[in-house]
Amino acid sequence: xxxxxxxxxxxxxxxxxxxxxxxxxxxxxxTYQLNRHIVEDCLQPEHxxxxxxxxxxxxxxxxxxxxxxxxxxxxxxxxxxxxxxFYSESFIVTIHKMEVPFIETIRRSIRKYASxxxxxxxxxxxxxETFDERVNQLSQKIDVSENEVMMRRTSTNQMEELYxxxxxxxxxxxxxxxxxxxxxxxxxxxxxxxxxxxxxxxxLKMITLYGQVLEEVNNLMNLAMSFSAxxxxxxxxxxxxxxxxxxxxxxxxxxxxxxxxxxxELSKKWGYPAVLVLxxxxxxxxxxxxKRKKWL
Numbered sequence: 676x677x678x679x680x681x682x683x684x685x686x687x688x689x690x691x692x693x694x695x696x697x698x699x700x701x702x703x704x705x706t707y708q709l710n711r712h713i714v715e716d717c718l719q720p721e722h723x724x725x726x727x728x729x730x731x732x733x734x735x736x737x738x739x740x741x742x743x744x745x746x747x748x749x750x751x752x753x754x755x756x757x758x759x760x761f762y763s764e765s766f767i768v769t770i771h772k773m774e775v776p777f778i779e780t781i782r783r784s785i786r787k788y789a790s791x792x793x794x795x796x797x798x799x800x801x802x803x804e805t806f807d808e809r810v811n812q813l814s815q816k817i818d819v820s821e822n823e824v825m826m827r828r829t830s831t832n833q834m835e836e837l838y839x840x841x842x843x844x845x846x847x848x849x850x851x852x853x854x855x856x857x858x859x860x861x862x863x864x865x866x867x868x869x870x871x872x873x874x875x876x877x878x879l880k881m882i883t884l885y886g887q888v889l890e891e892v893n894n895l896m897n898l899a900m901s902f903s904a905x906x907x908x909x910x911x912x913x914x915x916x917x918x919x920x921x922x923x924x925x926x927x928x929x930x931x932x933x934x935x936x937x938x939x940e941l942s943k944k945w946g947y948p949a950v951l952v953l954x955x956x957x958x959x960x961x962x963x964x965x966k967r968k969k970w971l
Contacts, residue, residue, distance in 0.1 A: 681782065687791060689767045691778060700770075707768055708732075709761050717759035717770060720752055724853040726860040735760050735857035737798070738850050739775070740805040747839070754846050760798065762791045769798070777801035790864040796874050799858055803877045806847055810884045813840050817891050824899045827906075834899060841892045848885040854878060916965065923957045 679691045692703065700718065704711040710729050716722075717736060726735045738755040748754050758775055761768040769778070781797055820837055858878050863871040931938075931950060940946040965971045 679782075683767075683794060684790070686765055687767075688765075689769070689794060691769045691782075692771075693774060694772045695770065703768065703770075707761070707766055709768070710734075714759075714761075714770070718772065720757060720772065722757055722759075723751065724850065724857055726857040728860075732761055732763050733795075733860070735795075735860070737802045737854065737857060739777075739802040740809055740847070741773070742809075742843075748843050748846060751846050751850055754843065755850055758798070758802065760795060762795055764791060767791050767794055777805070790867065792861055792864055793867050793870055796861050796863070796867070796870050799854075799861065800874045800877055803851070803854065803858075803874070803881050806851065806881050806885070809843075809847070810881070810888060813844060813888050814884075814891075816840055817888065817895060821891075821895055824895055824902065827902060834896070837892055837896050837899070841889065841896065844885050844889040844892060848882065848889060851878065851882050851885060912970075916970070919965075920958060920961055923961070924954050927954060927957070 678693070678695075680688060681691075682688045690703075690707075692699075695703065695718070697715070700714050701711065703709065704714045708730070709732060713727070713729060713734060717734075722736050724736050724738050726733070728734070737758050737760065738751070739758065740754065741756040742748060742754050756771065756773050756775070758769060758771040761770075769775075777798075781794070781801065816836065817840065820833060820840075823833055855878060858874050861871050861874065927950065931941075940949065943949075962971070
């Protein structure tokens with residue numbers, strides 16, 4: 676169990692633990708009087724962001740974006756990793772299974788945070804910040820797809836990519852909405868109000884950006900499907916026009932193909948050209964009617 680213990684200020688220390696075993700979890704709970712069941716429970720990877728106050732100790736679960744760009748996402752656990760935080764006025768314990776990319780960044784500037792709430796607010800801020808780069812990438816994908824859709828060059832692969840963007844944006848937005856609870860329960864010390872406000876502003880920014888991406892991709896998918904339906908309607912329209920032209924001609928040909936013995940016009944010299952003229956007249960009438968209706 677990689678464990679780092681670092682003093683922050685007088686009477687306050689930060690213990691960061693990575694991938695502890697069940698025995699190490701029990702030892703950690705006993706050392707800092709943490710609720711043993713909650714500590715064991717917080718190691719489960721499927722937990723969503725939340726906040727609790729148990730035995731005079733603040734407990735929160737955060738999730739940060741941890742998916743590679745080429746991964747296929749089907750659930751929140753594939754999209755994000757989890758970090759659990761226990762803190763009081765004398766200590767902060769952070770527990771996570773994977774290495775957290777921003778922990779070292781926070782540790783290098785540890786002297787800026789004189790209280791537990793200050794350090795926790797910075798951890799929450801960085802967890803929210805991990806979603807920022809990805810939302811910009813999703814926006815760029817939508818811009819490229821929008822150009823393709825407007826130029827009527829949509830394909831099955833492109834619709835699949837739009838769906839994946841929609842899926843990721845929806846899951847990210849769900850995580851960000853759940854992050855509101857831990858973000859709102861940070862109680863700032865004197866002089867830390869602006870730091871906590873930065874966390875709330877960052878949270879609002881991420882929710883707004885992901886909500887905008889989700890709305891844009893929904894509109895773009897609806898537009899692509901509308902264009903596809905319009906193209907199908909145009910094909911059906913052409914086929915219908917052809918069928919209308921040939922339907923009366925087929926009817927006339929069908930009559931004279933019945934081979935009845937007594938059909939007087941069959942014995943006349945003008946019978947064949949008369950039927951051809953009738954077909955031309957019927958075709959011309961249909962054409963003029965379509966032009967007046969502006970269907971052609």
